[in-house]
Amino acid sequence: MMNTSRMNRPLSTPPPRPRPSSSPQRRPTIDPIRVVRQHVIGLLVSLIIGGCLGVVLFFLLMWFTPFFTSEVLFEVRPGLAASTEIGTSKTLKDDEVERIARTQTELLMQRDVLRQAILSPQVRDTNWMTSYFLDPQTGQPLIEQAVDELEETLQTPVLRGTNLFAIRWAWSVASDVPKVLNSIASAYMEKLTVLDDAQFTANEKLFDNQLRLLQMGLRDIGDDVHTFIVAKGITTLDDPRFSQVSIVVQDLSKNLTELQTERTSVQAMYQQTAMKLEGTVEASHEDILLVEADSIVLQQLSRLELMKTDERILREQFNEGMPQVESIELQVRSLEEQIRLKKDEVLHRNLNAQLKTLSSERERIDRVTANIEEELAAKDALLRDLAADTSRYQAMKTKQLNYEKQRDDSQQLLSEIRLMKLRSDASRVRQISLAELPREPSFPKPELIIPGTIVVCFGIFVGWIFLRELLEKRIRSLSDLAVIPGITVLGAVADIEDDPAEPEDAEMVLREFPDSVTAESCRQVAIALLRTMANQGHSTLLLTGAMPGAGTTTIVGNMACAIATAGHSVCVVDANFRRPRLAETFGVHEGVSGLGDALKDSEALGQSIHETESGVAVVPAGTESSRLVERLVDERFGVFMASVRTKFDYVLVDSAPAVAATDAIQIAARCDASVIIVRAGNEQRGLVARLVRELSEASAEFIGSILNRPRQSIGGYFRRNYELMATYGQSEGDDES
Numbered sequence: 093m094m095n096t097s098r099m100n101r102p103l104s105t106p107p108p109r110p111r112p113s114s115s116p117q118r119r120p121t122i123d124p125i126r127v128v129r130q131h132v133i134g135l136l137v138s139l140i141i142g143g144c145l146g147v148v149l150f151f152l153l154m155w156f157t158p159f160f161t162s163e164v165l166f167e168v169r170p171g172l173a174a175s176t177e178i179g180t181s182k183t184l185k186d187d188e189v190e191r192i193a194r195t196q197t198e199l200l201m202q203r204d205v206l207r208q209a210i211l212s213p214q215v216r217d218t219n220w221m222t223s224y225f226l227d228p229q230t231g232q233p234l235i236e237q238a239v240d241e242l243e244e245t246l247q248t249p250v251l252r253g254t255n256l257f258a259i260r261w262a263w264s265v266a267s268d269v270p271k272v273l274n275s276i277a278s279a280y281m282e283k284l285t286v287l288d289d290a291q292f293t294a295n296e297k298l299f300d301n302q303l304r305l306l307q308m309g310l311r312d313i314g315d316d317v318h319t320f321i322v323a324k325g326i327t328t329l330d331d332p333r334f335s336q337v338s339i340v341v342q343d344l345s346k347n348l349t350e351l352q353t354e355r356t357s358v359q360a361m362y363q364q365t366a367m368k369l370e371g372t373v374e375a376s377h378e379d380i381l382l383v384e385a386d387s388i389v390l391q392q393l394s395r396l397e398l399m400k401t402d403e404r405i406l407r408e409q410f411n412e413g414m415p416q417v418e419s420i421e422l423q424v425r426s427l428e429e430q431i432r433l434k435k436d437e438v439l440h441r442n443l444n445a446q447l448k449t450l451s452s453e454r455e456r457i458d459r460v461t462a463n464i465e466e467e468l469a470a471k472d473a474l475l476r477d478l479a480a481d482t483s484r485y486q487a488m489k490t491k492q493l494n495y496e497k498q499r500d501d502s503q504q505l506l507s508e509i510r511l512m513k514l515r516s517d518a519s520r521v522r523q524i525s526l527a528e529l530p531r532e533p534s535f536p537k538p539e540l541i542i543p544g545t546i547v548v549c550f551g552i553f554v555g556w557i558f559l560r561e562l563l564e565k566r567i568r569s570l571s572d573l574a575v576i577p578g579i580t581v582l583g584a585v586a587d588i589e590d591d592p593a594e595p596e597d598a599e600m601v602l603r604e605f606p607d608s609v610t611a612e613s614c615r616q617v618a619i620a621l622l623r624t625m626a627n628q629g630h631s632t633l634l635l636t637g638a639m640p641g642a643g644t645t646t647i648v649g650n651m652a653c654a655i656a657t658a659g660h661s662v663c664v665v666d667a668n669f670r671r672p673r674l675a676e677t678f679g680v681h682e683g684v685s686g687l688g689d690a691l692k693d694s695e696a697l698g699q700s701i702h703e704t705e706s707g708v709a710v711v712p713a714g715t716e717s718s719r720l721v722e723r724l725v726d727e728r729f730g731v732f733m734a735s736v737r738t739k740f741d742y743v744l745v746d747s748a749p750a751v752a753a754t755d756a757i758q759i760a761a762r763c764d765a766s767v768i769i770v771r772a773g774n775e776q777r778g779l780v781a782r783l784v785r786e787l788s789e790a791s792a793e794f795i796g797s798i799l800n801r802p803r804q805s806i807g808g809y810f811r812r813n814y815e816l817m818a819t820y821g822q823s824e825g826d827d828e829s
Contacts, residue, residue: 127558146542157264159263159535160269160533161535163260164276165258165523166256166277167255167521168184168192168193168255169519169522190250196257196521204283206242207235209242209272211235247260259277270527313488341471345468355457358454361450362450365443375443566777569802578784582624583617584617587610590609592609598643614647618655630793633767634759634760634767634792636749638771639771642774642800643801646800648674653708661741661742662707663736666687669720674710675713678708680712685712685714688717688720689714697736700712709740721755729762750786763792765795767797768794769798
């Protein structure tokens with residue numbers, strides 16, 4: 093199937109192409125679905141182990157360290173607003189309950205309360221006290237150490253949504269728990285009673301002292317009133333506001349106010365006139381009208397109007413700039429200046445006259461005001477004496493009434509305090525329950541221990557696999573390959589172990605198992621490869637692996653079969669002189685003439701190309717004696733590639749792994765393009781990145797990479813797609829049949 097249309101192609105190799113600069117290597121992203129799928133069995137085992145460990149841990153804890161918990165409940169109440177109140181309908185807000193409860197729990201946790209509880213006989217006989225807090229030498233209880241233990245282990249929760257708070261304690265001996273808790277509650281309530289009694293007593297003493305002081309003050313003010321009446325000889329005190337003297341004073345005050353207002357107005361007019369004379373305030377419109385009404389000013393204004401009329405007539409007769417026009421303009425300006433000066437003179441004269449008049453009026457007002465003030469002072473002296481006596485008497489009576497009211501209030505408060513002290517429901521906190529003997533342990537709980545252990549084991553295993561995945565530097569998936577700088581992923585060839593069709597061998601899977609998922613993945617990669625080569629105009633392609641075992645020969649064989657199936661003439665060249673396998677893959681007998689023989693004798697080119705049943709032309713490595721690696725870097729290899737290029741649409745070259753030998757880099761200089769084959773789980777990212785840079789620097793264009801045999805790559809979404817594509821044609825035929 094040689095193509096004679098390519099005979100006219102030039103024999104020279106394509107010039108080197110510029111390569112994009114490499115960017116820093118990115119960290120690969122972790123596909124959690126893939127990671128979980130790869131470790132499904134381990135995850136199930138971790139769940140089973142966690143369940144077993146949880147059961148064992150539960151029984152061990154039940155045997156060695158069981159804990160029994162009980163609690164005492166207290167209620168926060170609004171309290172009584174008055175001593176005679178039967179009950180209260182007031183409700184406390186949540187934040188008020190929270191604040192009061194927190195305050196009371198701090199009081200409950202005081203060391204003196206805990207110390208008093210520990211000293212009670214029922215606590216001293218508990219296993220908790222005798223086992224841990226008795227001095228082995230003296231046999232005396234270690235009170236402070238026991239208090240320290242209670243401070244660390246006692247819980248004081250506030251029950252949200254209620255008016256309740258509690259003290260809660262857990263211990264391994266069930267009978268000890270209610271004894272300790274009830275003793276603490278009893279000591280706490282005793283302290284509350286002592287504090288309430290002390291507060292009531294202090295308040296009672298305070299108000300009792302205040303009552304005595306008020307009674308003494310009341311007696312003193314009564315004596316003062318009696319003495320004042322006797323001293324003044326007062327029989328009755330009229331209201332001084334309605335006396336004849338008061339009426340005269342009111343009239344004088346009214347006149348005085350009117351004079352002061354008038355003087356203020358005159359003074360304002362005087363200051364304004366003075367400022368007009370100084371030039372700080374402009375003359376008013378009335379001032380200007382008075383000036384313009386002056387006879388001399390009126391004459392000059394009439395003369396100015398006549399002169400302006402003459403000016404208009406001359407302007408109509410003569411041009412601008414003529415002596416007659418300039419003369420009349422000068423006369424007009426001179427007259428206007430005279431009028432302005434005359435107006436200023438008249439204005440100044442008028443203002444001076446006005447200022448003198450205002451000054452005289454101000455002096456008159458001052459004289460009248462002085463007379464009224466003198467008379468008013470005399471009348472005020474009479475009123476002050478009368479008002480002073482009246483005011484002093486009223487003040488003493490008011491003070492006497494205030495003392496009487498304060499005495500009555502103090503007596504009422506003192507009575508309420510004494511009554512409140514007698515009421516047992518006056519406290520803001522009351523105990524509503526006793527600690528009961530626990531019937532079952534609070535720890536351990538199987539519903540917590542077993543699921544918790546399962547979660548811990550599962551979490552440890554998940555963390556371990558993801559940490560290992562994060563630290564993994566090998567390429568195992570397309571995402572690992574895609575993060576390498578400068579690389580284009582052409583696709584992935586599925587592992588036959590994940591193929592539901594169970595093909596026996598992957599080398600010719602596309603020909604022997606065309607309906608398998610692996611074969612369909614080869615077709616997908618071949619389509620991407622053909623599209624890239626067609627877009628760039630390439631016909632010769634080097635395929636090389638990074639490490640031995642990459643599967644380059646398998647990829648070359650299946651790609652060639654896919655290209656041939658697409659209707660193109662294709663030739664595969666085995667340039668792997670170290671481990672040649674293409675001849676065996678395509679069923680060509682070993683030892684026949686091949687690439688080595690063609691490089692040795694250019695006349696043997698036609699004998700080195702062998703047609704196969706698959707429609708793919710194969711150039712084997714050649715006879716063993718002719719397979720010299722040095723000939724691959726010779727110019728004769730370039731001539732060979734140019735000759736083969738003219739005969740086929742596409743030429744695929746299989747070479748030795750790039751890490752094991754430098755053949756691939758040399759061969760790349762004789763091809764149009766190059767592709768690197770990466771075996772999943774076999775190559776490191778850094779190694780592949782270095783090979784990509786080396787191939788990119790060669791004259792052949794590096795067009796991308798193919799990932800070979802990624803495990804579980806055809807699961808889930810990809811597996812369904814591949815199976816659909818592989819079985820679509822067969823399903824359609826079955827439907828038609």
